[in-house]
Amino acid sequence: MELSGAQILLQSLADEGVEYIFGYPGGAVLHIYDAIFQQEAVKHILVRHEQGATHAADGYARATGKPGVVLVTSGPGATNAVTGIATAYMDSIPMVVISGQVSSPVIGSDAFQEVDMVGITRPCVKHNFLVKDVTKLAETIKKAFYVATTGRPGPVVVDIPKDITAPNITVPYKYPKKIALRSYNPIINVPKEQIKAAVELLLNANKPMIYSGGGVVLGEASAELTEFTQQLGYPITNTLMGLGSYPATDKQFVGMLGMHGTYEANMAMHESDVIIAIGARFDDRVTGKLDEFCPYAKIIHIDIDPASISKTIKKIAIPIVGDVKPVLKQLLECLKDSKKKPNKKALDAWWQQINEWRSVNSLEYDRNSDLIKPQYVIEQLYQVTKGDAYVTSDVGQHQMWAAQYYHFDKPRRWINSGGLGTMGFGLPAAIGVKLAFPEADVACVTGEASIQMCIQELSTALQFKTPVKIINLNNRYMGMVRQWQEFSYECRYSHSYMDTIPDFVKLAEAYGHVGIRIDKPEQVRPALEQAFAMKDRTVFLDIMTDRTENVYPMIEAGKGHHDMKLRVALGTSTDRELA
Amino acid sequence: MMRHIISILIENESGALSRVAGLFSARGYNIESLTVAPTEDPSLSRMTLVTRGSEDIIAQITKQLNKLIDVVKLIDLADSPHIERELMMVKIKTTEQTRNDIRSVVDIFRGRILDVTPSSYVVEMTGSSEKLDAFTAAINHDTIIEVVRSGATGISRGEKGLHL
Numbered sequence A: 001m002e003l004s005g006a007q008i009l010l011q012s013l014a015d016e017g018v019e020y021i022f023g024y025p026g027g028a029v030l031h032i033y034d035a036i037f038q039q040e041a042v043k044h045i046l047v048r049h050e051q052g053a054t055h056a057a058d059g060y061a062r063a064t065g066k067p068g069v070v071l072v073t074s075g076p077g078a079t080n081a082v083t084g085i086a087t088a089y090m091d092s093i094p095m096v097v098i099s100g101q102v103s104s105p106v107i108g109s110d111a112f113q114e115v116d117m118v119g120i121t122r123p124c125v126k127h128n129f130l131v132k133d134v135t136k137l138a139e140t141i142k143k144a145f146y147v148a149t150t151g152r153p154g155p156v157v158v159d160i161p162k163d164i165t166a167p168n169i170t171v172p173y174k175y176p177k178k179i180a181l182r183s184y185n186p187i188i189n190v191p192k193e194q195i196k197a198a199v200e201l202l203l204n205a206n207k208p209m210i211y212s213g214g215g216v217v218l219g220e221a222s223a224e225l226t227e228f229t230q231q232l233g234y235p236i237t238n239t240l241m242g243l244g245s246y247p248a249t250d251k252q253f254v255g256m257l258g259m260h261g262t263y264e265a266n267m268a269m270h271e272s273d274v275i276i277a278i279g280a281r282f283d284d285r286v287t288g289k290l291d292e293f294c295p296y297a298k299i300i301h302i303d304i305d306p307a308s309i310s311k312t313i314k315k316i317a318i319p320i321v322g323d324v325k326p327v328l329k330q331l332l333e334c335l336k337d338s339k340k341k342p343n344k345k346a347l348d349a350w351w352q353q354i355n356e357w358r359s360v361n362s363l364e365y366d367r368n369s370d371l372i373k374p375q376y377v378i379e380q381l382y383q384v385t386k387g388d389a390y391v392t393s394d395v396g397q398h399q400m401w402a403a404q405y406y407h408f409d410k411p412r413r414w415i416n417s418g419g420l421g422t423m424g425f426g427l428p429a430a431i432g433v434k435l436a437f438p439e440a441d442v443a444c445v446t447g448e449a450s451i452q453m454c455i456q457e458l459s460t461a462l463q464f465k466t467p468v469k470i471i472n473l474n475n476r477y478m479g480m481v482r483q484w485q486e487f488s489y490e491c492r493y494s495h496s497y498m499d500t501i502p503d504f505v506k507l508a509e510a511y512g513h514v515g516i517r518i519d520k521p522e523q524v525r526p527a528l529e530q531a532f533a534m535k536d537r538t539v540f541l542d543i544m545t546d547r548t549e550n551v552y553p554m555i556e557a558g559k560g561h562h563d564m565k566l567r568v569a570l571g572t573s574t575d576r577e578l579a
Numbered sequence B: 001m002m003r004h005i006i007s008i009l010i011e012n013e014s015g016a017l018s019r020v021a022g023l024f025s026a027r028g029y030n031i032e033s034l035t036v037a038p039t040e041d042p043s044l045s046r047m048t049l050v051t052r053g054s055e056d057i058i059a060q061i062t063k064q065l066n067k068l069i070d071v072v073k074l075i076d077l078a079d080s081p082h083i084e085r086e087l088m089m090v091k092i093k094t095t096e097q098t099r100n101d102i103r104s105v106v107d108i109f110r111g112r113i114l115d116v117t118p119s120s121y122v123v124e125m126t127g128s129s130e131k132l133d134a135f136t137a138a139i140n141h142d143t144i145i146e147v148v149r150s151g152a153t154g155i156s157r158g159e160k161g162l163h164l
């Protein structure tokens, strides 16, 4: 069978099992769009901005575990995609981004809409390719998917010059079933001795902690993590990226750790004598001041990427380079074989201590306010959706509240940009999730600033019938920025405020959706119920929340885990005048 | 801050060099020198990279280099006995009076004179980077017109080698 480059690309995607391409056309990809027009296997989702395409593909990938696929044109199309590529890169999300390039003969001549996409994206992709020969196209696509989805996942860019996809040049097509790269081997075997040593250390602990992260989600190891944790009876904390990989409603879960983690999670980390880090990368939002991080602990670190080990926290007692799922299985096996059991007396004392910290109730907030408390909205969202929704978010205070108050019991339900912290992520990501799971409830928790960064995707949501619910926690501030300015800049609220916020109800209606504005606490619950009852409509809930509310607890920059800023006294924030 | 010589076998693809160079600039690692040339297998290039850093930094550098998809294999030569060589060419101003002196310094350092004019020599010298430093230090600084150095390359001692 002889196919053109454009047909080869589409056939390769189909053979790879790709359901959706998120894209936007332009000169350099016109041959490809013509091929899209003439096939049905792969559905194309036309976004309204290339950043939206990358986030939608990313949301799809996070929810399904399958790689997201993006198609953009050269030049501005390609550069618009960069933010979304970097977002996926920082959170290790598998994605294949096809970018058009100017024709091979004019590369390097500052041709119309030429940018060096391979060069621009090099620092924020797992790998990238420039296709120079149409006979290598199918193989390159196979390589791209292989690299993106194996080992530590990540985005891969395939830059394709226009002449490679031209209809008049056809070559035989064969999509490789398997591919191997001599320079890339993602399979790692873990020696038994290391597993034994880890189990030994764990069973000798008096104040153990399990600290797990996004790697457990990426590695599909929630079941193993849960069994491992319950087998030991040890307390477990999750990073922002790990939420849902262990059921948040289980009693062994002590909440998220880090900058906005719970009091009990951070105190327990600080006092712990043995920590096992599982698919987590000791990010600075988690560790706080490095010298003061977990001063008493011996650390076991499991990660598929050797570079994650000893990158920020150097003192790792037992490094285990491997895939979480098989490693956890090995650990479980070894635990079962071990005659030694966890030290019951020490563990009881440890739990007693943790429960004391728990009783501080660090996530409590003023429930008697006449203003709408953002935490209350998330709690209601949790109840109305029975804790079973896919929740995407943007970046800011609302993101932290969603993480703290929506108790995720399942992996891949909490979908947010943690590493890059990209405002604008939430809405397109929700569209990607809804396409993957049309029957599921999908909520996008956002803020009035973030939502405006990719608001144009409301139009995509209409065209492709992805009825998501937008929960806009409208505090009339870039709340997260304002909070830092309140704490660290003596309330000089420099440009964290916009006095020209659009009428979101009208805006939603203009895009063909339902908009509802909510000003009073008692309206929250009914409005949420109404929104989720409208199964086939995208609903924009514009919720006027207490503009002075802050995220607590908070570890300020340069402080240790035991040095948390807690809410001073309940009731103070409601009447607090913002300077 | 130990000096390390990292030898890398990398796919001979366009852009491979910029992946390595980009990694160093993006992560703030220092490169003292970097050489690259194809090997006897035309699909592979060999790079020799001289860098300095603490144990922790060198460990991160080798891990990050290994993560690059195009990197096939690498070793840190500083981990075991090895031989290091660098090529240098120096153009030196000469006069009737200084010519003999310069020639004897070149002899002592086992260099060769490649080009002679009434007023200049071009001297070729190979050796460890320190030896080359020592030679330029031994020559009157004001008489040096130009120095070009290849950057260090290296190979381990014994029968083991860096290959596929």
Ligand SMILES: Cc1cc2nc3c(=O)[nH]c(=O)nc-3n(C[C@H](O)[C@H](O)[C@H](O)COP(=O)(O)OP(=O)(O)OC[C@H]3O[C@@H](n4cnc5c(N)ncnc54)[C@H](O)[C@@H]3O)c2cc1C
Binding pocket: A090, A091, A092, A151, A152, A153, A212, A213, A214, A215, A216, A218, A219, A220, A238, A239, A240, A241, A242, A256, A257, A258, A259, A260, A261, A278, A279, A280, A281, A282, A283, A285, A286, A302, A303, A304, A305, A308, A322, A323, A324, A325, A395, A396, A399, A417, A418, A419, A420, A421, A422, A480
């Ligand atoms: C406003 C804001 C506030 C934030 N506050 C917090 C906070 O309070 N607390 C917090 O935790 N985070 C917070 N974050 C997020 C933070 O920036 C990081 O994104 C997050 O902490 C990283 O999570 P992680 O360690 O689980 O790593 P991830 O980024 O999820 O990385 C996963 C790790 O697992 C490894 N891995 C991947 N696959 C596998 C596998 N199959 N097997 C083994 N290992 C694997 C990877 O190599 C990597 O090292 C905040 C972000 C924002 C934007």
Ligand SMILES: Cc1ncc(C[n+]2csc(CCOP(=O)(O)OP(=O)(O)O)c2C)c(N)n1
Binding pocket: A394, A395, A396, A397, A398, A399, A421, A422, A423, A424, A446, A447, A448, A449, A450, A451, A473, A475, A477, A478, A479, A480, A481
């Ligand atoms: C693209 C981008 N620009 C800037 C920032 C910095 N930033 C982080 S949070 C934030 C404010 C977000 O405001 P809003 O969406 O209203 O959320 P809130 O904090 O009020 O809940 C800003 C500007 C960012 N994370 N991303």
Ligand SMILES: [Mg+2]
Binding pocket: A396, A447, A448, A449, A473, A474, A475, A476, A477, A478, A479
């Ligand atoms: Mg806001």
